[in-house]
Amino acid sequence: MMKVPELVSRYKAGQRDFRNLNLIAANLRNLNFAGANFSGSNFTGANLTGTNLSCANLTGANLTKAKFSETNLTRSNLSNSDLSGVDLSRANLRQAYLTGANMPQPI
Template sequence: MDANKLLNLYAAGERDFVGANLHQVNLCGADLRGANFVEADLSGADLSQTNLSGCNFSRANLTDADISGGNLSGANLSEVNLIGADLIKANLEGTNLSRADLRGANLLLANLLKANLSEAEMSGADLTGANLKKANLIASNINEAEISNADFTKAIVTEYEMTGKVMHLGLSHKWVTWAGCY
C-alpha cells in the first residue's frame, strides 16, 4: 500500500491496517492517531514528525524506520521490531514497549516517561538524554546501551518495586550475561 492510499483510507474513517505492507512508505508529518497497525510491515518507513498517539503497532516491523520527533504517546508497541529505528526526540510517554526489540535504536532525547519497557531488548541502543522517569524496566536488557544523561528517576527495575512483594520465580531477568574472571 502506498502513502496516498493509506492517507485517503484514513481520511475516509478507516483505522484498521492490520498486516499492511507499508515498507519504506513516506508518511512524514501525517496524523494517524488511533490507527491499528498490528503485524504491519513499516520497515524503513519515514514516520518522522508523525502523530501516532494511541496507535496499535503490536508485533509490527519498524526496522530502520525514522520516527524522529514523532508522537507515540499511549501507543501499543508490544513485541514490535524497532531494530536500528530512529526515535530521536520521539514522544513515547506512557507507551507499551514490553518485549520490544530496540537493539541499536536511536532514542536520543526521547521521552519515555512512564513507558512500559519490561522485557525489552535495548542492547546497543542510544538512550543519551532520554527521559525514563517512572519507566518500567523490569527484565529489560540495556547492556552496551548508551545511557549518559538519561533520567532514570523512580524507574522500576525490580518486581519488588512494582508490587511491594518479593517474588521467587527463579531468574528475575530474561537476558542473562555471564561475566567474570577466569
C-alpha cells in the first residue's frame, strides 16, 4: 500500500500511472493529481475535498463513500466506477465521462 507522501512525491516527479492503488480512507484533500491514472484504484472513504483530478482516469475505481466536495473532475474518466454514497457537493463534473458509473442516490 502506497502512503500519501510517497504518492505526492511520485506525482511531483512526473509519474502519472497509479493504477490499482489501495487508498482506502486516505486524506488527499487539496492535492493536485491532474491527468493521473487511478484506474482500478480503491478510494473507499477517502477525502478528496478540493483535489484537482481534472483529466484523471478513474475508470473502474471504487469511490464508495469518498468525499469529492469542491473537487475538480473536469474531463475526468469515471466510467464503470462506483460512486455509491459519494459527496459530490460543489464538485466540477463538466465534461466528465460517466458511462456505466454507479451514481450516488439522491437524498
